[in-house]
Amino acid sequence: MASDSKAAGNAVTREIESRIKQIPEHLFEVFLEIREPIDNEIPAILLKYPENFPDEHLKTVTNFAYPCKMPSDEQSEHFAFVILDSTGTLFRFGYCRRSNRESTCLCIISFYPWFEVFYKILNDLSQVIVSKSTADVEQLLSSLYNYKLFSIEEFYKNEGKEEIEINILSKNFNYTRPDPRKLPSMLSSRNFSVMVSRLGPELMLCLFSHLLFERRILFVSSKLFHLTACAYGCLNLIHPMHWQSIFLPILPASMTWTTQCSTPYIIGLHSSLFSTLKMDELGDVVIVKIDERKIESQYDDLSLFPKYLIRSMKKGIQQSSQLAGDHLARVFLRAMAFTVGNYANGFDIKNDKLDFDRERYLEPYLGSHVHTFMSAVANTQMFEQFSRYRTHAQLEREVDIDEFDLEVRNLQKLQQSKKFKTNKKIYKLLEKAASPLFEQVQNKTERIQTVINKAGQRVASEASSVRNNLTSFDINDVIKRTHNSKIHQSITTNNVRDKKSVYQSSTPDLQNENSIPYERIHSKDNLFLSEPHLINQDQISSSSASSSRSSTPELDRHKSNTLINLDTDDENLLLPSPIVLNVINTPVPPPRSTSNSSNRLKN
Incomplete structure (x- = not known):
């Protein structure tokens, strides 16, 4: 792959930094219908499309589709897991729909992080499968698999709009392609809205501090959908940086040993599996108990943040409850722009090439109260990849403007405005200090003017007398x-x-x-x-x-x-x-x- 060769040359492209494949060949890689396992048997695959998809990764997929034994009274739910591609770098998302009435799990593997689109596709496929017509199912899957999407350039030229339309079986299936440049909102993103409703803004602020310092974070819930929503939703809080370590929104029972890894991770674990863990073996992990709405942590990362940044974020979070749209997501985006928006300070020329120097970037903060905070952020893997990608973008002249760049510009304008207001305040203070002198000068001027006016009146009176004598x-x-x-x-x-x-x-x-x-x-x-x-x-x-x-x-x-x-x-x-x-x-x-x-x- 071209991206692999660039990675070997220490060049971090958008694809490598985001871990999202930019130009997949198909809308999805494979569709599976998996039967629920009985006792301890391996889940069986009832339907696969396309049939020529390699079977080497299918066993892993079935384990994620049924990560643990689920209660029989559970209703239908959507959730998603992540597996890596053949290079071990890029994410492949597994979208699942489970229903106890059908005793099966429908699963689609795709490189696209389009949760709303694939959840809707799974619902439509479920209705077609219920009709017991295998030919109709294959026809719909074939139309989706071979659908030609706009390229990224065409999509942006069309103002970020594209409708995926499939006309088969005397029905119209429509799906709206999401715009990755837009921030998530309570209406547009199911993951973000569920995370906000389950955790609340205050816990989200605490979670944001742990994410920024790359702690080991373990989500625990009795709902797979809540695990998915919180694990994926928290990634929106650190935009434009991307999580570079272990990311497992759904962890199957066969992989619970991963929770003991010393490297940073984001893991979602069902409550039934969490109860089997030995807490003393977890170490200093941050545990987010979604059902109980609390966070257990040994770290007080929020205290390392600049106080004025925390005050600003809390104020924005309080206002977000009254404002619709992407206001809450923008609060965290503004915090990221404030924290890493000046990344260009680290650019340096080495061997006639543009490079990023971390020490140069941290030099302005030496001896300041924010040095500890900025040093902790700058030494994370997320910032490493972020700075390297931004350097590559400068070399390749990739000038795509996203919400982060716009927010950085807004902050720069705000700082200039504050400087203007500060200068205005200084001018007012100087004016206030000089006002007694101005008053003295003004009083003396008025007195002199009064004398001049009286003298002028006398002159005018005498002149009038002379004129009267002349006329008479x-x-x-x-x-x-x-x-x-x-x-x-x-x-x-x-x-x-x-x-x-x-x-x-x-x-x-x-x-x-x-x-x-x-x-x-x-x-x-x-x-x-x-x-x-x-x-x-x-x-x-x-x-x-x-x-x-x-x-x-x-x-x-x-x-x-x-x-x-x-x-x-x-x-x-x-x-x-x-x-x-x-x-x-x-x-x-x-x-x-x-x-x-x-x-x-x-x-």
């Missing part, structure tokens, strides 16, 4: 003031000299007449004065000066304009006549410098 500028009033000041300058000067200087408040009470800082001039000479005269000479001079500066800022510019002569004594006919108003004016406030305001407005 009356050139006629300016001309009249200039004209009157020249005519009555001498009169005003003489009157002021005769008066006593009186200083008044800058904010007089307009309701009190005595507080008004001016008097009316009723002389004939000043009847044409339109403006009241302040009594204080200083106020007059300062007021007139400030008024000319603040109320007429454009005056100097207009004086420089030759088109308008504001200094003439003659009445300018181009301007409207001035209007004389009789009003009471309050003292003019102190003059403000407009140069700064003008500069700010320009800026």
